[in-house]
Amino acid sequence: MKIYADNAATTALSPKVLEAMTPYLTEIYGNPSSLYQIGAVAKDAVESSRETVAKLIGAKNPNEIYFTSGGSEADNWAIKGVCKALKNKGKNHIITSKFEHHAVLHVCESMEKEGFEVTYLDVYEDGLVRPEDVKAAIRPETALVTIMYANNEIGTVQPIAEIGKICREAKVLFHTDAVQAVGNVPINVEEECIDLLSLTAHKFHGPKGCGALYVRKGVLIRNLIEGGAQERSRRAGTENVAGIVGLAKAMELAIGSMEDRAEKLTKMRDRLIDGLLSTIERSRLNGSREHRLPGNINMCFEGIEGESLLLKLDLAGVSASSGSACTSGSLDPSHVLLSLGLPHEIAHGSLRLSFSDDNTEEHIDYLLKVIPETVEYLRSFSPLWDKIKSE
C-alpha cells in the first residue's frame, strides 16, 4: 500500500485545479499588463481570482490581496515591509513565538540585525501561545505582532481572534502566517482583527510557487520586490497568471468542502492517535488534541530516532515526516518540539503524519499495523531503549 501522509509539507495538485489553470499555461499566454485582447483576458483572470481570495478570507476589498511567490515571500514581506515602514516612527520591537515557521523566525532574526528587538514568546506544553503573554509583551514601541495561525509541525491552532483583539485595542499591527490553516479552519480577517495574513496554494492542493499576502487597507508597508507596476505598484514582477488562477480555484474547493473534510479527518486522526498511544508504550502526542488541525498527528516514541523510523516507513510505502521539510535532513531536533519543553532525546524520536481528503480509513488500518511493528523493531536493537526500560 502507498500512503502519502505528508500534506503539511505539500499536497497533490487537484485535477480540477489543473483544469482551471491549463488555458493560462497554453493559449492565454498574454501579459496581464498588455492592452490587447489576450493580455486583457489574463488580467481579468487575475482580478477575478483576487476577488475570490478576498471573499474567502472575509476581506472587505479585493485590493487588500497581493499575489506573491508563496508563503515564504508573504511572511518576509509582511514583517520586513511593516518594520521598515514603522522604524522611522519610533517603532523597533516585534513580538513573535518560539515555534514559528523559519520564514518568520529567520526574518525576525534578520530584523534584529537591523536594530529591532524581538520578543520570542514561550509556547506551553500544549503548543498554544497565551493571549495574555502577547498583551504583557506589548510596548509603546512595538511595531508588529506575528503569530502563526496553525503550527506546521504539531498542528496546534492558536487563539488568533483573542490575540487580534488585544493587538487592535493596543493599536499594534497583527500578522498571522495562516499557511497551514487556510482550507482547514474557518478564517475571517475582519472578525479576527487580522491586519496581515500569509497563505500559499500548494498547502491546499493548488500549485507550488504561488501565494498571497492580505494587507488591510491603510496599513503602512514598504515594498519587498521592486520593479514594475504590477499589484498596484506594491509587488513587481509579471503575474504568475496560471498559478493565481490555480490558487483561487484550490482555495474555493478547499473551503467549500472544509466542514465535511474536517469531520472525516478528525475521526481518522483520533482513531490513529488512540490506537498508537494504546499499543506503543512510552509514546506521546505532541501538542493539544482539542486545538488541532483535523489532519495532523505528531507523536514521539522514546528510544528511537525519528529518521530511522521515516526510512523504515518509506520502505513500507508510507511518506511521512519527522517535522518540517526544512529541518529534516539535519540531525538537530525540531525547534518546535524543543519549544514545548521536550528533552532532546525525546524530541529526536518524533513522527508527523498529515492527512488530506485523499487518505482513507484503510490507510489508518495499515498505519495502525505498520507503525507499532516498526517502532518495536527499531527498539529491539536500540541501546537507548534498553536503558529507558531498565530505569
Ligand SMILES: *Cc1c(COP(=O)(O)O)cnc(C)c1O
Ligand atoms: C509551508 C509553510 C510556509 C512556506 O510556504 P512556501 O509557499 O513553501 O514558501 C510558511 N509557513 C508555514 C506555516 C508553512 O507551513
